[in-house]
Amino acid sequence: MNKALLPGIIAMTAIVVASNILVQFLFGNWLTYGAFTYPLAFLVTDVMNRVYGVATARRVVLAGFVTGVICSLIGTQIMGEFGPLVTLRIAIGSGLAFLTAQLLDVFIFNRLREGTWWRAPLASTLIGSSVDTALFFTIAFSGALSFIEPANDVSWAGEILPLLGAGPLAPLWVSLAVADWGVKLALALIALVPFRLIVGRLTAQFA
Template sequence: MTVVVVASNIAVQYPFEPFGLADWLTWGAFTYPLSFFVTDLTNRQIGARGARLVVYVGFFVAVILSALLAEPRIAAASGLAFLVGQLLDVTVFNRLRRQSWWRAPLVASALGSVVDTAVFFTAAFALTGLPWLGWAAGDLAVKLIFALGLLAPFRLFIAYARQPRAA
């Protein structure tokens, strides 16, 4: 979790130049969605309490490292957005966990992503003159695509984790 968040806090400072998307995406859009994947796998395997612990530890370590490796406003905005978005993800996932296998990770990641994106981009880039509204829209679109795309690996991991192991 810490690696994903720190890498994302560094990557979000760089616009995604290929295909003329610098006004719509940063490199962080391609790393941060993995944090929801990690949270959901943790929640599925060890429950909401364990997932919250991963979020709190990830938050603490990532904020400290991000403060050293990224701009202070990015580190602060990231910490706030991470905590709010991930805890929402854990709560929603836990409420939906007994429904279809795909519903909890998809809905929890989508709602967590919306909140995380709104909090982060507003706190990090409002009043900077940077094209942050475009970045927020692009970032959210990528997060939602990842939420869908990571359903197959989520299902495979859960099936693999449930198989009994030889001693």
Template sequence: MPLQRAYTFSDFILPVLAMCAVVAASNILVQYPFNHFGLGEVLTFGAFTYPIAFLVNDLSNRRFGPQFARTVVYAGFIIAVVLSIWLATPRIAIASGTAFLCAQLLDITVFSKLRQLTWWKAPFASAVFGSILDTLLFFSIAFAAQFAWIDAATGQADSSLAMLVPFFGKEIPLWMSLGFGDLMVKVVMAMVMLVPYGAILAIFAPAIYSANRNSK
């Protein structure tokens, strides 16, 4: 999969649709706590789906380069925000759009700087850094009391999750606890996503995979 300077509209269809599907699903699922194994106060279902966006982004970057990946992110951002407004609350849509755009652009930057290293380092590092920024932006905007004005301005009930919950012997706002749990899962999912990433790279770009797998 060598980098290409010229690409067609059809090249964008699959990655943009994949981005939109992941973000739309995550916007819905992040509103539902993972009420299993006592993790209802530290985890939401959205943590299991959102990391797929980094896989789509990294494969686009690897196949066509950072400029193409940024275009996919911008297109996915616009469509995802529209879908988020329809499927979720305005506050969730704003939080999702802001976090998505910033995190995915950071992912592209980190991936591009590390793309010549061992095949797994660029996608893993970029996903981890992107996940940290995404979690911080999304959970603070979507659920911190400081952003309750968004609900008020859009005629919605306050959706802040500011109630205190136990956290390693202390108490912190629920949104922080949920954010921490989601980030931990996103890091694990970043490792899991290396499996399909490596498989796709080995099948469709064996030269790149072979050249990079033993790099330092």
């Protein structure tokens, strides 16, 4: 295996596995601990894209996708209080959201790579994160898509409540999505610091 590829695959795999574990634990009313680790996948993708190029970044994304599928398959076999930890809708939503958002991130980053150093990672992560959140929560919890898995009762996610406990009325899953999206946006900004440092160090090795 290409030595340039291995660190990226290890980092991406670790993030996906950690996020699949931490998503089982709540953080407040609207988030899980997985919400704080999963966005780091975009950082890994962007670093690999900047230093090693599009092809390597896509391979790292594919490794993350395969890892996520394996985690989902394992999760379907683990029974929680209300059934399998991972339902078909969650598995489809998670896999489709990850692959679509990460490949979109790679594409946008590559189109903007010649601009100011922060523009490509920030724009690609913001757009990719937004698509990721929209796809996952809609597929996994929207009542309009109940035909995907009719036996899976997600009516609890459709309960109408004030958005994030204080805003206009909206289904619960929308509050969960907005909270998740907010964390992703915040981390997209914070991640610019490690992005700059990691890219600088890796680039210096080739100088």
